[in-house]
Amino acid sequence: MPFSAWPSSLWEETSLDHNFNHITSDLDCDVCIIGAGFSGLWTAIHLSSVAPEKKIVILEAAQPGFGASGRNGGWCSAFLPMSLDSIAKNSSRNSAIAMQFAMNQTISDIGLFIKNNQVNCGWVAGGTLQSATNPAHLSRLQANVSHYRQYGFGDEQISLLSAEVASRRINACNTLGATYSPHCAALHPGQLIDGLVKHCISNGVLIFGNTRVTSIESRQVFAETPDGRVRVGAAQIVRATEGYTSAIKQSHREIVPLYSYMLATEPLPDHVWESIGWEQRETFADARNMIIYAQRTADNRIAFGGRGAPYRFGSAVKSKFDQDSDVHQKIALTMHKLFPASKDAIITHRWGGPLGVARDWFTGVTFDRDSGLATMGSYVGDGVAASYLAAKTLAHLIAETSEPVTRLPWTQHVSPKWEREPFRWMGINALLKIPEIADAREMRAGRPSSLLLRFMRKFTK
């Protein structure tokens, strides 16, 4: 099995240790879902609500939450990897606006699910704050707010905060200002996975662990298990494998894995929190180009993440990539610079995992009625909430309802395939260098590194 070892994540340690048996013989069902992350589990949950008569089976290569869903930053946000402009270009201005409203509503819907089902996952809908620590950051934040304003969104969507107001919420070093959006919650992703698994089981969904699909064919899949090869027949097959998709023969160039890494401190003492603030547990980032993200956890740690890892040749995903000491060190440095009061805290956990990216960085939900094959994903770093809405879209497409969710602009969006190697490796790694170079230039010059960033956005938006 390629996915044998868990990374030592904070979330893994404080959530259930699932141990679903592998499938032991051929089986037929109505819907076979491949992957038990947020996408697969939410699809099963939405489907059992809109089409309760369907027999649903989930095949998981490891155990539920093994992938990005069990390892992420716990930002349940209304963000998407594609901008409103990019959505509008692919559909229409009104569709882009509808998409943003649907994402906003998704945060409330997930909150309601958590409340109604008493899922204890540290959920706090405190919104999200993105701070500026140099003038280039500030102009980028202002441009972002103007972007939303062009689509008619006001302060209820995103607002600019002065340095003083921003620092009173979260006292990051050298804050010059920030944006705030209420459409985000912080949560413990592993415990949400536990809640979804429990809900699936109580709805009669069959989950098999240690069952890795190697081939998807018309109305059937073949899977490897510790006891050999098994066939599962299904009228509909849902591929919910995100950063691991490239290992499935028929899907090799559809989604590439890019690694993101995280660390967590020990619980911080009261005097540290008194100096930082962060009382509403807003999720936090700053406006640098190299993405960083953080949350104050329910047990008062800082969980801090960032990108910056190279793309691996051949879209490889291996457990040895779950740790990257260089990137972890850069993340720790960034955390210490932003929050000097965290310098003395012991870093108790370091981990990482692959997120999934399509060639046009656009999230897609597709369903081919003739072949019965459905796909979802390419959430990049914004899949915690988007997977709920993608799963709802897909459940309604499969159940053939005419709900408005089936008309969202990501429906039937097919991204182009990634280039063959070595061009894929060369192109992606060249692009991944740009944010770091641009950040260094911006620190020096104090204004956005426009030319470099425009070049990067040509390929990533």
Ligand SMILES: Cc1cc2nc3c(=O)[nH]c(=O)nc-3n(C[C@H](O)[C@H](O)[C@H](O)COP(=O)(O)OP(=O)(O)OC[C@H]3O[C@@H](n4cnc5c(N)ncnc54)[C@H](O)[C@@H]3O)c2cc1C
């Ligand atoms: C470190 C990190 C931090 C992140 N932070 C955030 C964040 O704060 N907020 C946010 O919105 N998003 C974040 N993301 C992204 C987010 O976690 C993902 O977009 C989301 O979890 C994707 O869910 P998924 O179910 O589609 O994929 P995954 O969770 O990756 O699930 C795919 C599942 O499919 C299984 N699988 C793969 N191949 C096969 C196969 N052949 N057969 C059977 N099973 C298979 C895997 O084992 C896995 O369990 C982060 C990602 C990472 C890695």
